[in-house]
Amino acid sequence: MTNRQTATGRKLAGKCLCGAVQYAVADEFVYAANCHCSNCRRSTGSAFKPFAGIERAKLNLTNGASDLMIFGDERANHDTHCKLCGSLLYSVVQEGAFAHVAMGTLVDAPAIRPTMHIFVGSKAPWFIITDDLPQFEGHAT
Numbered sequence: 001m002t003n004r005q006t007a008t009g010r011k012l013a014g015k016c017l018c019g020a021v022q023y024a025v026a027d028e029f030v031y032a033a034n035c036h037c038s039n040c041r042r043s044t045g046s047a048f049k050p051f052a053g054i055e056r057a058k059l060n061l062t063n064g065a066s067d068l069m070i071f072g073d074e075r076a077n078h079d080t081h082c083k084l085c086g087s088l089l090y091s092v093v094q095e096g097a098f099a100h101v102a103m104g105t106l107v108d109a110p111a112i113r114p115t116m117h118i119f120v121g122s123k124a125p126w127f128i129i130t131d132d133l134p135q136f137e138g139h140a141t
Helices: 038-044
Strands: 009-015 022-025 031-035 047-054 059-063 068-072 078-082 088-093 098-102
Touching: 009 098, 038 047
Parallel strands: none
Antiparallel strands: 009 022, 022 059, 031 047, 047 098, 068 078, 078 088, 088 098
16 A cells, blocks of 8 residues: 555645645545635635535644644634645534535545535625536535
């Protein structure tokens, strides 16, 4: 087995812009979406946040724990950024049970792709969705 594989499957590497914070995550994502909510737009500085959801225990920091900046409740729901470069790495959701990995921070390509757009009811008015993925006004039903 290589250092990117485990008995349960392939491991993916991820990191922030400056490289100070790095993580490993199992390529076992449960869902993926493009979120257009105003919080995701502001935290990424873009029209939407492509994210992939996974059980929190399957994501591990490999470098830079002291360089994390937690925005929100550290024990429950929060956004995890690099405090040096500001990159949003992942959001912890569902009272700490899941992580929404910002797909743009993955170094390796995951098997999953976004399958929907969520919170399009609050998307940036200047952005036009041009693909055929399902769109939801809020959370997916």
